[in-house]
Amino acid sequence: MVTTTFNTTKSEEIFAAAQKLMPGGVSSPVRAFKSVGGQPIVFDRVEGAYVWDVDGNQYIDYVGTWGPAICGHTHPEVIAALHDALNKGTSFGAPCYQENVLAEMVIDAVPCIEMVRFVNSGTEACMAVLRLMRAFTGREKLIKFEGCYHGHADMFLVKAGSGVATLGLPDSPGVPKSTTANTLTAPYNDLEAVKTLFEQNPDEIAGVILEPVVGNAGFIPPDAGFLEGLRVLTQEYGALLVFDEVMTGFRIAYGGAQEKFGVTPDLTTLGKVIGGGLPVGAYGGRRDIMEMVAPAGPMYQAGTLSGNPLAMTAGIKTLELLNKSGTYEYLDKITKKLSQGLLKIAKETGNEACGGQISAMFGLFFNPGPVHNYEDAKKSDLSKFARFHRGMLERGVYLAPSQFEAGFTSLAHTDEDIDRTLAMAHEVMSSL
Numbered sequence: 201m202v203t204t205t206f207n208t209t210k211s212e213e214i215f216a217a218a219q220k221l222m223p224g225g226v227s228s229p230v231r232a233f234k235s236v237g238g239q240p241i242v243f244d245r246v247e248g249a250y251v252w253d254v255d256g257n258q259y260i261d262y263v264g265t266w267g268p269a270i271c272g273h274t275h276p277e278v279i280a281a282l283h284d285a286l287n288k289g290t291s292f293g294a295p296c297y298q299e300n301v302l303a304e305m306v307i308d309a310v311p312c313i314e315m316v317r318f319v320n321s322g323t324e325a326c327m328a329v330l331r332l333m334r335a336f337t338g339r340e341k342l343i344k345f346e347g348c349y350h351g352h353a354d355m356f357l358v359k360a361g362s363g364v365a366t367l368g369l370p371d372s373p374g375v376p377k378s379t380t381a382n383t384l385t386a387p388y389n390d391l392e393a394v395k396t397l398f399e400q401n402p403d404e405i406a407g408v409i410l411e412p413v414v415g416n417a418g419f420i421p422p423d424a425g426f427l428e429g430l431r432v433l434t435q436e437y438g439a440l441l442v443f444d445e446v447m448t449g450f451r452i453a454y455g456g457a458q459e460k461f462g463v464t465p466d467l468t469t470l471g472k473v474i475g476g477g478l479p480v481g482a483y484g485g486r487r488d489i490m491e492m493v494a495p496a497g498p499m500y501q502a503g504t505l506s507g508n509p510l511a512m513t514a515g516i517k518t519l520e521l522l523n524k525s526g527t528y529e530y531l532d533k534i535t536k537k538l539s540q541g542l543l544k545i546a547k548e549t550g551n552e553a554c555g556g557q558i559s560a561m562f563g564l565f566f567n568p569g570p571v572h573n574y575e576d577a578k579k580s581d582l583s584k585f586a587r588f589h590r591g592m593l594e595r596g597v598y599l600a601p602s603q604f605e606a607g608f609t610s611l612a613h614t615d616e617d618i619d620r621t622l623a624m625a626h627e628v629m630s631s632l
């Protein structure tokens with residue numbers, strides 16, 4: 201039932217003003233809701249599994265500030281820890297003990313990480329890891345996959361996912377050809393294509409980077425044997441394997457996708473969850489590789505705000521909350537109920553759809569499927585997705601505003617939230 205109080209007057213006013221002040225009215229493109237009608241809601245506050253907009257509408261939130269809010273928004277323990285840290289200052293630009301604590305937690309959790317460097321975003325982490333791959337191997341080429349997103353640095357804006365996919369901007373102007381000349385691409389889940397690239401460029405490929413479970417072209421899991429095959433191929437050709445776990449880290453499992461699938465890369469990038477909602481990224485991996493990073497070694501990378509005490513504190517508390525028994529079982533249980541429920545409703549209401557979930561990450565394509573890669577994902581009915589998105593929004597459910605983004609659940613989502621979401625989905629899908 202559409203809430204009779206659903207009114208977005210204030211959101212409309214604020215967004216109209218924002219469009220005169222900032223490009224597209226936003227600080228990051230997908231927030232503009234361009235592919236789902238172009239009228240975003242403007243947030244006022246967040247708590248637990250919910251967000252409230254400036255008109256007072258309440259929504260069940262499946263975006264979770266794009267991943268960090270895995271314990272629910274404004275968890276009281278995270279907020280209390282942040283208050284304590286805030287009283288001691290917002291930034292030191294000098295070592296703080298909280299860096300050691302979070303570093304130790306990350307190293308204990310993520311199989312490939314023996315040393316870690318903190319930065320301020322996933323983009324920064326991916327930029328740095330690429331420099332490190334090149335520095336360590338002395339090679340310049342890299343392989344990435346179509347539809348995977350590794351932040352907005354030039355070298356990665358080739359057939360990228362996320363906002364680039366949502367807005368249909370595969371090759372952004374302003375990216376020099378010389379910068380992407382060494383970026384080779386292959387379809388996700390296509391080991392043969394990767395093998396061919398290695399054969400065509402022997403001794404030239406520094407490494408392979410991928411989302412071990414794709415979230416930035418919609419939710420696409422790796423086929424059986426794909427990650428294992430990449431591990432073997434990279435070793436065979438003397439290249440590095442890098443998992444970009446900015447999204448999957450501490451979400452797919454405490455130790456990320458590498459724990460879940462039992463495949464250990466050489467290097468890993470992290471972000472989102474490990475900052476508990478404050479700006480953080482990290483890269484880490486084998487000690488012999490990480491020791492190349494300055495000042496231990498010659499590969500330069502730095503940051504004024506990196507490792508700042510507030511972000512470290514929010515990350516530490518978030519990981520403490522996640523590292524309790526039963527958390528991932530709970531996340532898997534409610535997300536499975538949501539994902540299977542949505543697929544069943546789609547079938548009952550005559551909408552062709554496919555999708556799935558792993559732990560607290562899920563996706564639904566309006567597409568008969570199966571979806572193994574970005575080309576498959578692009579066959580989805582985007583106008584149907586836009587109508588679904590709007591219908592859910594009007595009924596108090598906030599989904600990622602793009603068919604090419606995964607959904608996220610949190611420890612704060614209850615069975616009742618899932619039941620309500622499914623009831624609303626039934627209403628909306630009946631009228632698509």
Ligand code: PMP
Nearest residue numbers: 321322323349350351444446447
């Ligand atoms: N890598 C992946 C897998 C991501 O999902 C994202 C962000 N969605 C990034 C990198 C970039 O992170 P950030 O937005 O923090 O720069």
